[in-house]
Amino acid sequence: MESAKSADFLAATSVVRRTDTPGTFDSHLSPVWGTAEGIDGGILLAVAARATAAATAVRAERFFPSSVSAFFLTASRPGPVRIHTDVIQRGSRFTTTQVSLTQKTEDDREIERLRALVSHGTLASQAPVHTPLPPAITPPSACIARADAPGGTAKRLGHLAGIDIRLTPECAGWAFDSPSRTGHFDGWFRLANGRDPDPLALLAAVHALPPISFDFGRVGWLPTVQLTAHIRGFPAPGWLQVRTSTKALREDHVVEDAEVWDSDGELVLQSRQFAAFV
Amino acid sequence: MESAKSADFLAATSVVRRTDTPGTFDSHLSPVWGTAEGIDGGILLAVAARATAAATAVRAERFFPSSVSAFFLTASRPGPVRIHTDVIQRGSRFTTTQVSLTQKTEDDREIERLRALVSHGTLASQAPVHTPLPPAITPPSACIARADAPGGTAKRLGHLAGIDIRLTPECAGWAFDSPSRTGHFDGWFRLANGRDPDPLALLAAVHALPPISFDFGRVGWLPTVQLTAHIRGFPAPGWLQVRTSTKALREDHVVEDAEVWDSDGELVLQSRQFAAFV
Numbered sequence: 001m002e003s004a005k006s007a008d009f010l011a012a013t014s015v016v017r018r019t020d021t022p023g024t025f026d027s028h029l030s031p032v033w034g035t036a037e038g039i040d041g042g043i044l045l046a047v048a049a050r051a052t053a054a055a056t057a058v059r060a061e062r063f064f065p066s067s068v069s070a071f072f073l074t075a076s077r078p079g080p081v082r083i084h085t086d087v088i089q090r091g092s093r094f095t096t097t098q099v100s101l102t103q104k105t106e107d108d109r110e111i112e113r114l115r116a117l118v119s120h121g122t123l124a125s126q127a128p129v130h131t132p133l134p135p136a137i138t139p140p141s142a143c144i145a146r147a148d149a150p151g152g153t154a155k156r157l158g159h160l161a162g163i164d165i166r167l168t169p170e171c172a173g174w175a176f177d178s179p180s181r182t183g184h185f186d187g188w189f190r191l192a193n194g195r196d197p198d199p200l201a202l203l204a205a206v207h208a209l210p211p212i213s214f215d216f217g218r219v220g221w222l223p224t225v226q227l228t229a230h231i232r233g234f235p236a237p238g239w240l241q242v243r244t245s246t247k248a249l250r251e252d253h254v255v256e257d258a259e260v261w262d263s264d265g266e267l268v269l270q271s272r273q274f275a276a277f278v
Numbered sequence: 279m280e281s282a283k284s285a286d287f288l289a290a291t292s293v294v295r296r297t298d299t300p301g302t303f304d305s306h307l308s309p310v311w312g313t314a315e316g317i318d319g320g321i322l323l324a325v326a327a328r329a330t331a332a333a334t335a336v337r338a339e340r341f342f343p344s345s346v347s348a349f350f351l352t353a354s355r356p357g358p359v360r361i362h363t364d365v366i367q368r369g370s371r372f373t374t375t376q377v378s379l380t381q382k383t384e385d386d387r388e389i390e391r392l393r394a395l396v397s398h399g400t401l402a403s404q405a406p407v408h409t410p411l412p413p414a415i416t417p418p419s420a421c422i423a424r425a426d427a428p429g430g431t432a433k434r435l436g437h438l439a440g441i442d443i444r445l446t447p448e449c450a451g452w453a454f455d456s457p458s459r460t461g462h463f464d465g466w467f468r469l470a471n472g473r474d475p476d477p478l479a480l481l482a483a484v485h486a487l488p489p490i491s492f493d494f495g496r497v498g499w500l501p502t503v504q505l506t507a508h509i510r511g512f513p514a515p516g517w518l519q520v521r522t523s524t525k526a527l528r529e530d531h532v533v534e535d536a537e538v539w540d541s542d543g544e545l546v547l548q549s550r551q552f553a554a555f556v
Contacts, residue, residue, distance in 0.1 A: 126529035251404035
């Protein structure tokens with residue numbers, strides 16, 4: 001049984017500094033944040049970002065994860081994970097850190113799960129020059145939640161107990177055997193326990209909607225190979241609006257973008273991932 | 279005086295394996311491929327990709343750079359550059375390598391210029407499911423070349439002697455003090471010496487057009503902090519069509535996307551960069 005604590009995003013992504021090796025941390029991956037295929041990539045990115053923040057000892061009230069670029073090397077499993085950090089640049093506006101997540105196998109070998117580069121820095125404060133408004137979509141109350149989906153597809157609509165996601169009716173056709181084939185999903189995201197979003201929670205929003213390949217009736221699993229996210233603002237309280245889209249879907253791979261706006265209509269994150277059968 | 283050899287893309291990005299340290303290579307950055315602000319980022323990515331290909335000893339006829347994700351730490355200068363590689367994963371479809379570019383300062387300190395993760399793999403061969411056609415734009419012969427630009431702005435239209443770029447008349451307004459403010463540039467790219475494009479040349483195309491901030495009359499320099507490129511196909515011979523765009527431009531930073539199509543209309547590269555005053 002997993003406790004309510006496991007479903008709390010902050011608790012699930014916490015790291016503990018190891019005293020034996022500088023720049024090394026421990027965390028624990030709960031099965032709540034995963035599927036049979038592995039632990040959710042957004043959670044892994046957040047764990048990596050929390051470790052790199054601790055490693056650079058940045059002042060949390062001013063510095064946030066800014067750009068996170070990760071290669072997913074092998075599927076992560078529930079259980080202990082070790083985080084190794086190496087600060088490679090300290091600047092006045094950004095620090096850049098290399099980070100690696102590893103897990104022990106049953107026969108005690110250390111396997112690398114993820115290698116990433118993470119910068120922390122000050123977020124947007126300067127005046128916008130060109131920042132288009134988010135698309136007008138159906139409000140969360142009229143969208144499809146996991147509980148609304150037909151039985152067989154409910155699991156696919158969202159595998160994470162710690163988050164609350166909603167899809168617009170126009171984009172939920174795939175769950176009713178009628179995929180829209182538009183190449184984008186619109187929806188909403190919030191943490192399930194009512195906690196307001198912060199820059200780290202944005203990393204969970206990136207992976208929360210169904211894979212965009214579902215919009216073309218392809219409900220198989222395409223593991224993420226590479227994901228880069230740029231966080232551009234501290235999100236306002238409330239729902240996050242999410243659009244995922246693709247311009248490059250083939251039978252064996254996809255390049256999928258995500259855009260996240262806060263409740264003030266500010267674009268607070270842009271991400272892109274490359275997913276492929278490997 | 280720089281020779282014709284310096285303006286050849288393949289010659290400019292060649293690397294030589296060092297025998298004293300495994301996985302280490304030397305290259306030489308020509309001022310032809312730079313500006314006062316530093317060497318072009320696309321060239322640096324191509325140098326990194328050539329070194330990682332050599333380090334992994336991948337069969338060049340089957341494996342190509344697939345995802346390249348780099349942090350630009352300090353501005354690169356003309357002259358010798360050392361490339362350090364570390365292969366972190368060997369799979370049947372992808373290999374992943376960490377790479378670092380360093381240069382010596384005048385007082386003999388080694389400064390890191392770029393840290394990147396590069397995967398090499400097989401490119402698109404599976405059937406497309408959703409791959410929209412490129413936008414219909416003015417053909418190269420009716421576009422604006424560097425030679426067509428007014429005197430004061432000619433330098434800005436393209437700083438690289440080794441490439442030939444064209445901007446559509448609709449997108450070249452900034453060069454005539456009349457920026458279009460649409461948030462995108464359309465144009466064409468080819469290597470200046472007539473060499474047909476390959477996956478490496480795509481990395482040069484990413485950075486070739488003017489910064490998208492120019493489209494809003496902001497012709498100052500925003501250095502690239504992070505750039506990720508996904509190469510999805512081996513380009514057909516001929517011109518490459520390029521679109522750059524932004525949805526997030528502020529006074530002090532920009533997130534800029536690039537899409538590159540080959541002469542068959544295939545989307546062969548998607549990239550995104552975060553550029554900011556640091």
